Amino acid sequence: MYYLAHKMLTGCSAMREHPWALFFGIILAGCQGIITPGATHITQEEEVIIHPPTPAPGEPIIPVTAVPQPLRRLTHQQWLGAVHYTLQLPDIPDFDLRNFPSDQEDNFLFGNDPQALGVSPALFDTYRSRASAIADYIVSSAAHISSIINSNTITEATVQAAITTLGRRAYRRPLRDAEVTSFMNLYGTGMNNPGEDLSPEQSGLLLVVRALFESPYFLYLAIPEGDTEGPTKLDAHTLATRLSYFLWNEPPDATLRNAADTDQLRESAELDTQTSRMMADPRFQSVIYNFHNTALGGLGAFSTQAPDLYESAKNERLYFISDAVENDLSWKDILTSPHTFVNSTLAEIYGITGDFSENNFKKVLLPATERKGTLTHISFLGGVPHRPVPRGVWLSRMIGCNFIGSAVNADPVPASEPGESRRDIWEAYTEVEGSTCIACHRTKINSFGFAFESYDERGQHRTNYGPDFSDSPVNTIVQNILLDGQLHSAANAMELADQLAEAKSTHECYAKHLAEFALGRPETSLDEGLIQNLRLLSAEGRPIRELIRYIIQSNSFRIHQLDPEHKDI
Amino acid sequence: MNHSRRFFLRGVGGIALGLPFLEGLSPKHVYAQSIPKSPFAIFLRQANGPASKHFGFGVYKQHNEEKFWPKPSPNIFNNDFNLLEGFSARLTNKDYDSLGDNECTVQGRVFELLDAYLDQLMLISGVEYPIYPGEAGCGHGGNVVQALTGSWRRDPHSRCGTQLPRSESLDYLLQRTFAKEEDHLYLMAGKKNYLGECMSYGTNGIDLTAFVNPLVAYEQVVSAGGGMDGGSSGLNEEVRTRLLRREESINDFLKAQFDSLLRNAALSQDDRRRLLEHQERIRSIELEITNPSYACSDDPQRRALLEAHTPAGLSSPGLVIDGDLVLETARHHIDIAILAVLCGRNRAVTLQIDDGNAGTTRYSRPDGSWMENYHFVSHRVATHSSIITSDDNAMYWDHHEVDKHLARTYKYLLDGLREAGIEDDGIAVWFSEMGHGPFHAGHDIPYIVSGSLGGQLKTGHFVQLPQAYKHKQRYNGDARGVPPNHRLVLNTLGAALGLKEDDQVTPLRTFGDSGDPSNSDKPAGYLPELLGPTPLGADT
Structure with missing residues (x-):
C-alpha cells in the first residue's frame, strides 16, 4: 500500500x-x-x-x-530453441539453422528491432521447408512418434493429446478448443490424402507437425490480445512469455507456466517471486552479460588483436558482470569497482602478479593507482577504438548517450613533430578556436578520450607514448568534461569514472x-x-x-x- | 576453392528447352543491333566507392595518382580542362603518347584488367545523388537506400542505418515486370553486419532478404515450388491431387490463423503490415502449387560444388571476414545469377558484395598479406567511428588493390555471360553507392556498364558527364536544370531494358522518388550521353 x-x-x-x-x-x-x-x-x-x-x-x-x-517474430536462434522446447526429444538436429536467411540488421543498439524482423519470401520458404523437415524427422522414426504422442499407437485420442501438449509448448499458452479442432481436421485431411511411403496416420501427424511450426502463433512472440485499442493488461501467458524471453531468451519453464495457468502471475507479488527466481538461474547470466556487453560498446576492436586476447577479455567481462549482478551491485558500482577477473594473459597486461593460468579466471583487485571501474578494464579499453578521439566518441555515446555527429571535410591529421604527443596533435587538430569542430570536441569528445590516454590499444597502462611520439609523456588531465550541463575537470580516467558514476x-x-x-x-x-x-x-x-x-x-x-x-x- | 565456370554452366542449355530464353542460347555477335526480347540486368555492387582521385576533385587531389578512371587524350584533358563540359572518350589500351583525339587509355588503371571487354563497356563518371550530402554520419545509410532505387528515404527523421527508401529498386521492378515477383533474386557475399543487405528493395521500398549462402540461393533457383518439395510436375495425377489437398489444407489452416490474428485490435499498423506481408507469402505459394511452371534443373555435380563451399559471412562467428572468401562466394553467386537469367527464371539479379561498409572484410594484397578492413582502408583511418582521415598513402594503394579485386570479379561475370552466349542480351553493371575517395562522397558515383542492349546504350567509351549545374539547357524536357543525377542513369538503363511508364508505351523515364511533394527534385528522362545509335526503348 x-x-x-x-x-x-x-x-x-x-x-x-x-x-x-x-x-x-x-x-x-x-x-x-x-x-x-x-x-x-x-x-x-x-x-x-x-x-x-x-x-x-x-x-x-x-x-x-x-x-x-509490438508483435515480435522469433529470431533464428530463438526459433531453434523453441523447436527444441516444443519437441523435447534428445538429439534434435539444428535443421540447418546456419542457412537461414540472415535477419535484417538494424541500427537498434540491441538488435532485433521488431520492425526489422519481417518474413521475406526466402524466410517464408525456409520456415516451410524446415517445418517439413521437422515433420519428416518425427514421422520417420517410430521412437520419435512414440515420444511425441506418448503412446506406441497412433489413434485420434493419442494424437489429440499430443496436439494439446505440443501446442501448449509451441504457442506458449494452452490451445483453445477451436484450435485443437482445427488441428484434428488437419490430421483428418492427412489421413485421407496420404503421402507416398507413409501410412494414413503418419500422413496426418505429418500435417499437424508442419502446421504447428508454420503457425504465426509459433513464429511470433507474446502477441497481445485485445478487443479495443485501449490499454490492455497482458494475460498471464503472454506475460510469462515476455518475462521469460526478457530474462532467459527462452520459452517459459514449467514453473512459470504453472504460475500463468493459475493466473497468479498477474499478481505483483507472484510476478516478483518469479522474477527473482529466474534471475537466480544461470540462463539470466548470459542475457545480462549480453546486455552489458552491448551497452559498453562490445568487443569489436579486438578484431585487430590476438584471438586469445579477445577470448580473455570476453571472459573478463562475463565474469565481472555476472559477479556484480549476483552480488547486487549497481551501475554506479560497476563504473567504480576496484575489482576485475583475470587469467594469466590479462594479469600480465594488468601487471598483477600471482598464480594464474589461461583457463581459470580469478577475482582480483585492480592496481589502485592505475585503474578503477569497468571503463578501465582491458575488455573495455581494447574493445573500443583506442585513439583518443574515437575512444572519446565511444565513451560519450555509450555511457552518456550523447549525440555525436561525424566530422566532414576535415583535412588530414598532421604527422607528429618531434616532441609532440598524440594528444598534442589531436588537440591542435580538433580544438582550433573558432572552428566548427571545437564545439563538440572540447567538451563532449576529447575530454573523455584524453583522460583515458594512459591506456594503449590493448588496455595496458602507460606513462608515455613510446617512440612514435618521441616518448612524449601521457597527459590525462582534462578540464572541460561536460556532464549534466556543467564543466568538470579530472586528473585521470579514475577521477572521470567517479564523476561519471555520479552524473x-x-x-x-x-x-x-x-x-x-x-x-x-x-x-x-x-x-x-x-x-x-x-x-x-x-x-x-x-x-x-x-x-x-x-x-x-x-x-x-x-x-x-x-x-x-x-x-x- | 576455385571451381570451373564451364563445369557449373554445363547442361544449362538442355534444361532451358521450351523456355522463353531459348533464343538466348544461340550464338550472338557482341554488337547485335536488334534489341533482345528478354533482356536482363545483373548488378554487382562494391562498397565504399573506388580509390580514385579523379580529375581535380576532392581534397586528395594533391596526393596519390589516379588509378581508377582511364587517362584521356591531351585534347580532352589538359591544364585548361573544365569538367563542367564533360566528354566522351573511346576506350583503348594504347600508350598514352599514341592516343588519338577523343581517346583514353586504361593502361596503369584498374580497367586494364578488363582489356578483353573494352569494346562493350561504358564507364560512367560524374553522376551525383540528387540529395546530397545526407545528414552527418548517415553517409552509408543515406546512400545505400538511394543506389538502385533513385529514392530518398521514407522517413526523413529515421535514424542513421534504419532508413528504408520510398520506392522499389530497379532490379525488383525488372523482375516483377518481366518475370515472377516472388522469384526475385538478391545475393550477398559477405557477412551481414553494419546495414546488412541494403541494395535491393521491394514495392514501396520494403527491405528484402539477400541470400548469403550460394547453396541456398541455388536451391531457390532450381526449386519450382520455391522451397516446396522440389516441384510436383513429375507426379502422377492421383499423387499430385493428394499432395495438393494436403498443401491446401495447411494453407487454409494458416490463413485462418492469420485472419484471426489480424482481427486483434491491439495490433499496431506496423504489426499488421508485417502479418499481411507474411500472409501474402502463403498466397504466393498457393499460386505456385496450383500452377507449377518452370525449373532450372538441379544438377548433383553443381550442387556438390556449392556444398563444398563455406560461404563468407557464415564461416565463423569471428570478427574478421576473409576477403578472399568473400570474393570466392561472390563468384559462386555470379554463376547462380547467370544460371537464373539463362534459364529464364530471373530478369534481374543483384549481387551485393560486403555489407554496408565492409567493416569486417579484410582483403588481401598481392603478397598475400591482409590489409586492414575495407572500411578503414577506404577512409584511410583506423577506426569505424571516425572519418577524419590520415594521410596514409599506403591505404590508398590497398584501396586500389580492392578495386582490382572487384574488377577481376566483374570480369568473372563478363566471362560467364560471354561463355553462355548472352553477353549482349542484357547488361552487367558494376557500381557503388559511394563516390571516390575517403569521404565517401555522393558525387562521382561510378557506373560501369557492359552491354549495349541492341545498340541502345553507348559502348566502348569512357563518359565523363558534365557537371552541369551551370548548364541548364543541356538536358531536354523536365530533366533541365539539374545535375546528372543517378536517377537519370537508372531511367536510361531501365528504358533500354524495356521498362515502360504506366501507359505501357512511353519508355521508363520517371523511376525513383525523392519524396518531395513539389517534385522539384525529381528529374525525369535520360542522359543523352549514355545513348547508342538504336532509339531508346524502341519496340521490336
Whole structure:
C-alpha cells in the first residue's frame, strides 16, 4: 500500500503538471485506482514492490505509462530453441539453422528491432521447408512418434493429446478448443490424402507437425490480445512469455507456466517471486552479460588483436558482470569497482602478479593507482577504438548517450613533430578556436578520450607514448568534461569514472539502454516515465536486479497500449 | 576453392528447352543491333566507392595518382580542362603518347584488367545523388537506400542505418515486370553486419532478404515450388491431387490463423503490415502449387560444388571476414545469377558484395598479406567511428588493390555471360553507392556498364558527364536544370531494358522518388550521353 500513498503524492501531482497524461490512458493507481479511458480491462489496484526515489525539487514527475508492445517474430536462434522446447526429444538436429536467411540488421543498439524482423519470401520458404523437415524427422522414426504422442499407437485420442501438449509448448499458452479442432481436421485431411511411403496416420501427424511450426502463433512472440485499442493488461501467458524471453531468451519453464495457468502471475507479488527466481538461474547470466556487453560498446576492436586476447577479455567481462549482478551491485558500482577477473594473459597486461593460468579466471583487485571501474578494464579499453578521439566518441555515446555527429571535410591529421604527443596533435587538430569542430570536441569528445590516454590499444597502462611520439609523456588531465550541463575537470580516467558514476546523464543513459533492452525496441516518448524512474533508482545506487524487477513490475512491461496517435513505433 | 565456370554452366542449355530464353542460347555477335526480347540486368555492387582521385576533385587531389578512371587524350584533358563540359572518350589500351583525339587509355588503371571487354563497356563518371550530402554520419545509410532505387528515404527523421527508401529498386521492378515477383533474386557475399543487405528493395521500398549462402540461393533457383518439395510436375495425377489437398489444407489452416490474428485490435499498423506481408507469402505459394511452371534443373555435380563451399559471412562467428572468401562466394553467386537469367527464371539479379561498409572484410594484397578492413582502408583511418582521415598513402594503394579485386570479379561475370552466349542480351553493371575517395562522397558515383542492349546504350567509351549545374539547357524536357543525377542513369538503363511508364508505351523515364511533394527534385528522362545509335526503348 506504500505504492498508493506514493502515487497519491506523485501521480496526482503529475496529473496537474501533465494534464495530457489522461489522454495516454496513464495508469495512476493512487488517484483513483487505474484510469483506463475507454477500456475496462484494468481496474485492479496493484501492490507495488519497488518504490523509485522522488525526483529532485523542480523536476517534473513523469508517469509510467502503458506502452505499445509490438508483435515480435522469433529470431533464428530463438526459433531453434523453441523447436527444441516444443519437441523435447534428445538429439534434435539444428535443421540447418546456419542457412537461414540472415535477419535484417538494424541500427537498434540491441538488435532485433521488431520492425526489422519481417518474413521475406526466402524466410517464408525456409520456415516451410524446415517445418517439413521437422515433420519428416518425427514421422520417420517410430521412437520419435512414440515420444511425441506418448503412446506406441497412433489413434485420434493419442494424437489429440499430443496436439494439446505440443501446442501448449509451441504457442506458449494452452490451445483453445477451436484450435485443437482445427488441428484434428488437419490430421483428418492427412489421413485421407496420404503421402507416398507413409501410412494414413503418419500422413496426418505429418500435417499437424508442419502446421504447428508454420503457425504465426509459433513464429511470433507474446502477441497481445485485445478487443479495443485501449490499454490492455497482458494475460498471464503472454506475460510469462515476455518475462521469460526478457530474462532467459527462452520459452517459459514449467514453473512459470504453472504460475500463468493459475493466473497468479498477474499478481505483483507472484510476478516478483518469479522474477527473482529466474534471475537466480544461470540462463539470466548470459542475457545480462549480453546486455552489458552491448551497452559498453562490445568487443569489436579486438578484431585487430590476438584471438586469445579477445577470448580473455570476453571472459573478463562475463565474469565481472555476472559477479556484480549476483552480488547486487549497481551501475554506479560497476563504473567504480576496484575489482576485475583475470587469467594469466590479462594479469600480465594488468601487471598483477600471482598464480594464474589461461583457463581459470580469478577475482582480483585492480592496481589502485592505475585503474578503477569497468571503463578501465582491458575488455573495455581494447574493445573500443583506442585513439583518443574515437575512444572519446565511444565513451560519450555509450555511457552518456550523447549525440555525436561525424566530422566532414576535415583535412588530414598532421604527422607528429618531434616532441609532440598524440594528444598534442589531436588537440591542435580538433580544438582550433573558432572552428566548427571545437564545439563538440572540447567538451563532449576529447575530454573523455584524453583522460583515458594512459591506456594503449590493448588496455595496458602507460606513462608515455613510446617512440612514435618521441616518448612524449601521457597527459590525462582534462578540464572541460561536460556532464549534466556543467564543466568538470579530472586528473585521470579514475577521477572521470567517479564523476561519471555520479552524473545524472550517465544513469539516464543506462536507464534508456535497460528500458530498450527490456521492451525490445527503440525508446519512444512514451517511455519517459519508465526511464526517469530507472534513472532515479540507478543514481541512488540500487542494484541492477532491483532495476530489472522494477521494469517488470511497471505498467510499461505489463500493459499493452497502442500509441495514442496510432503511429508505428 | 576455385571451381570451373564451364563445369557449373554445363547442361544449362538442355534444361532451358521450351523456355522463353531459348533464343538466348544461340550464338550472338557482341554488337547485335536488334534489341533482345528478354533482356536482363545483373548488378554487382562494391562498397565504399573506388580509390580514385579523379580529375581535380576532392581534397586528395594533391596526393596519390589516379588509378581508377582511364587517362584521356591531351585534347580532352589538359591544364585548361573544365569538367563542367564533360566528354566522351573511346576506350583503348594504347600508350598514352599514341592516343588519338577523343581517346583514353586504361593502361596503369584498374580497367586494364578488363582489356578483353573494352569494346562493350561504358564507364560512367560524374553522376551525383540528387540529395546530397545526407545528414552527418548517415553517409552509408543515406546512400545505400538511394543506389538502385533513385529514392530518398521514407522517413526523413529515421535514424542513421534504419532508413528504408520510398520506392522499389530497379532490379525488383525488372523482375516483377518481366518475370515472377516472388522469384526475385538478391545475393550477398559477405557477412551481414553494419546495414546488412541494403541494395535491393521491394514495392514501396520494403527491405528484402539477400541470400548469403550460394547453396541456398541455388536451391531457390532450381526449386519450382520455391522451397516446396522440389516441384510436383513429375507426379502422377492421383499423387499430385493428394499432395495438393494436403498443401491446401495447411494453407487454409494458416490463413485462418492469420485472419484471426489480424482481427486483434491491439495490433499496431506496423504489426499488421508485417502479418499481411507474411500472409501474402502463403498466397504466393498457393499460386505456385496450383500452377507449377518452370525449373532450372538441379544438377548433383553443381550442387556438390556449392556444398563444398563455406560461404563468407557464415564461416565463423569471428570478427574478421576473409576477403578472399568473400570474393570466392561472390563468384559462386555470379554463376547462380547467370544460371537464373539463362534459364529464364530471373530478369534481374543483384549481387551485393560486403555489407554496408565492409567493416569486417579484410582483403588481401598481392603478397598475400591482409590489409586492414575495407572500411578503414577506404577512409584511410583506423577506426569505424571516425572519418577524419590520415594521410596514409599506403591505404590508398590497398584501396586500389580492392578495386582490382572487384574488377577481376566483374570480369568473372563478363566471362560467364560471354561463355553462355548472352553477353549482349542484357547488361552487367558494376557500381557503388559511394563516390571516390575517403569521404565517401555522393558525387562521382561510378557506373560501369557492359552491354549495349541492341545498340541502345553507348559502348566502348569512357563518359565523363558534365557537371552541369551551370548548364541548364543541356538536358531536354523536365530533366533541365539539374545535375546528372543517378536517377537519370537508372531511367536510361531501365528504358533500354524495356521498362515502360504506366501507359505501357512511353519508355521508363520517371523511376525513383525523392519524396518531395513539389517534385522539384525529381528529374525525369535520360542522359543523352549514355545513348547508342538504336532509339531508346524502341519496340521490336
